[in-house]
Amino acid sequence: MTEQEQHAPEEVDAHGWRPVALGLDLPPASVTGARIGEQRLAIWRNSHGDVRASDDRCPHRGMRLSLGFVRDDMLACLYHGWRFDAEGRCRTIPAHPGLKPAATIRTTTFPTIESDGLIWCRVDGVEPPESPPALTSPAHPTTPVRTIRIDAPTRSVSRALGISPDDRTARVNLPIHDIADTPDDNAPTPSDAAAMSAVTVVVVQHAVGREETRLYVLIEGDAPTTTIQRASRWASSLRDKVEREHKDAIVVEHV
Amino acid sequence: MTDIAARPEDDDRAILDQWYPVAFLASLTAGETRVRLLGHDLLVSGDGDGFAVRRADTAALLPARKAHACLWTTLGRPKGDVVEIAEAAEPDRRVVPCGAINVRTSGLRVVENFLDMAHFPFVHTNILGAEPITEVAPYRTEHRVDVDEIWATECRFEQPQAARSSVGGMTTDYAYRVAAPFLTLLYKSCPNDPTRPDVICLFVRPVDQERSVAYPVMFLIDETSSQAELAQFQQRIFVQDRIILENQRPARLPLSPKAEIPTRADSVSVAYRRWLKAAGVRYGAIG
Ligand code: FES
Numbered sequence: 001m002t003e004q005e006q007h008a009p010e011e012v013d014a015h016g017w018r019p020v021a022l023g024l025d026l027p028p029a030s031v032t033g034a035r036i037g038e039q040r041l042a043i044w045r046n047s048h049g050d051v052r053a054s055d056d057r058c059p060h061r062g063m064r065l066s067l068g069f070v071r072d073d074m075l076a077c078l079y080h081g082w083r084f085d086a087e088g089r090c091r092t093i094p095a096h097p098g099l100k101p102a103a104t105i106r107t108t109t110f111p112t113i114e115s116d117g118l119i120w121c122r123v124d125g126v127e128p129p130e131s132p133p134a135l136t137s138p139a140h141p142t143t144p145v146r147t148i149r150i151d152a153p154t155r156s157v158s159r160a161l162g163i164s165p166d167d168r169t170a171r172v173n174l175p176i177h178d179i180a181d182t183p184d185d186n187a188p189t190p191s192d193a194a195a196m197s198a199v200t201v202v203v204v205q206h207a208v209g210r211e212e213t214r215l216y217v218l219i220e221g222d223a224p225t226t227t228i229q230r231a232s233r234w235a236s237s238l239r240d241k242v243e244r245e246h247k248d249a250i251v252v253e254h255v
Numbered sequence: 256m257t258d259i260a261a262r263p264e265d266d267d268r269a270i271l272d273q274w275y276p277v278a279f280l281a282s283l284t285a286g287e288t289r290v291r292l293l294g295h296d297l298l299v300s301g302d303g304d305g306f307a308v309r310r311a312d313t314a315a316l317l318p319a320r321k322a323h324a325c326l327w328t329t330l331g332r333p334k335g336d337v338v339e340i341a342e343a344a345e346p347d348r349r350v351v352p353c354g355a356i357n358v359r360t361s362g363l364r365v366v367e368n369f370l371d372m373a374h375f376p377f378v379h380t381n382i383l384g385a386e387p388i389t390e391v392a393p394y395r396t397e398h399r400v401d402v403d404e405i406w407a408t409e410c411r412f413e414q415p416q417a418a419r420s421s422v423g424g425m426t427t428d429y430a431y432r433v434a435a436p437f438l439t440l441l442y443k444s445c446p447n448d449p450t451r452p453d454v455i456c457l458f459v460r461p462v463d464q465e466r467s468v469a470y471p472v473m474f475l476i477d478e479t480s481s482q483a484e485l486a487q488f489q490q491r492i493f494v495q496d497r498i499i500l501e502n503q504r505p506a507r508l509p510l511s512p513k514a515e516i517p518t519r520a521d522s523v524s525v526a527y528r529r530w531l532k533a534a535g536v537r538y539g540a541i542g
């Protein structure tokens with residue numbers, strides 16, 4: 001496997017499957033916010049684990065649904081508690097418990113897929129292909145590490161990762177010298193050391209806005225906690241480096 | 256009017272010919288204070304117990320009034336004086352200004368939220384409402400043409416702690432009154448006096464189209480709670496509302512009946528929007 005693996009470049013920012021959350025970050029019966037291009041989304045999971053995506057705007061009084069909650073396997077709005085089912089249809093209006101909401105009251109929903117530890121969504125209205133880009137072979141499940149927000153454009157992040165800005169996924173072998181940052185009294189056992197030297201981090205980037213990139217960090221294969229922590233530290237230092245360089249670049253442009 | 260900082264157009268009389276609060280009297284200090292109203296910068300200066308309000312650009316002196324714990328001014332020619340609130344004149348009323356609250360949204364959204372009972376169990380959980388009691392019973396909404404005000408009467412809601420002075424739950428009776436596009440008040444049955452309701456006002460200063468400052472003032476029958484306790488109780492409620500208000504999209508109130516879907520519990524909100532539209536209000540609104 002090469003250090004980087006390139007996927008088809010995207011032409012439009014909001015086109016195709018886009019990563020919106022690590023599966024890990026969305027426990028059962030919870031909701032979170034995401035954004036693809038101009039489309040703001042409420043991504044939610046029911047108690048059985050199924051993931052759904054809805055326009056992040058309640059049709060009643062415009063409240064952001066991503067600040068709502070999941071109740072009875074429906075997405076509920078924080079403002080007046082209206083509940084929307086998996087298809088986006090309003091099923092409950094608490095102010096009128098005896099009333100069956102009209103079928104026309106609904107939010108727009110979008111297709112989602114969860115695979116390789118990531119939740120993918122698409123808002124381009126294109127009939128979904130079978131699956132989003134595979135990150136690893138099915139024989140190698142991924143281990144999620146974390147989501148990290150970087151206040152810099154995606155092109156700056158790509159540059160730091162050594163990939164083309166059109167690529168969404170990078171594979172990075174963690175440098176061996178990182179082992180040095182393990183405190184001595186926690187010195188790795190030989191088997192840990194072997195695992196560490198073989199760590200491949202999979203990074204999936206998503207442009208949230210012009211100046212904001214989200215990175216989803218995963219490890220190829222199973223990984224012990226120490227390796228997850230190491231990958232997490234690597235991601236933090238990548239963020240710090242990119243943000244610092246981006247700030248410097250802005251200063252230079254304005255001189 | 257795409258610019259959020261824009262000023263109302265000259266023919267937007269429904270907005271210009273109104274009194275607006277610029278500050279709580281108690282918070283005004285000697286010297287000059289700069290405030291923004293409808294996209295205009297104003298300078299408020301105090302000396303002794305008199306206050307002058309001027310436009311920062313032209314230095315033109317604007318009318319100023321002291322009323323209901325606030326200093327008021329106008330950029331136009333209001334038909335009458337600052338809103339009259341009969342209860343405010345009763346000698347045993349406690350006047351409680353609750354602290355100004357900045358809200359990043361249209362003042363019209365702030366007023367509409369104040370008129371809404373359906374959110375009590377979800378936003379003011381265990382204070383003004385609690386699940387599973389979420390039903391909004393039918394109430395009466397009317398446009399009082401003689402005074403040109405919107406009223407909602409015969410409103411009732413079961414509440415765990417309706418007021419600072421309540422012990423345990425009670426069914427609270429409400430009447431809501433909208434006296435101007437950015438000015439609303441409610442009359443609410445009071446735990447301490449069955450015949451005279453508490454009055455809670457929300458005076459809104461539209462800073463610009465999508466920013467406002469709310470001045471809540473209460474006129475209460477309550478001889479035991481301290482001023483700070485009373486103000487804190489209401490402040491807590493307004494802070495809960497602010498979380499909602501700053502996360503509604505769009506920030507400006509849609510006046511087209513198709514933009515958002517109301518239900519029966521929203522009849523006062525529907526009447527308010529219709530009344531704004533009929534009056535030609537555009538500032539802080541869309542469609
Ligand atoms: S705004 Fe969502 S339920 Fe009212």
Ligand SMILES: [Fe+2]
Nearest residue numbers: 368374378496
């Ligand atoms: Fe409220």
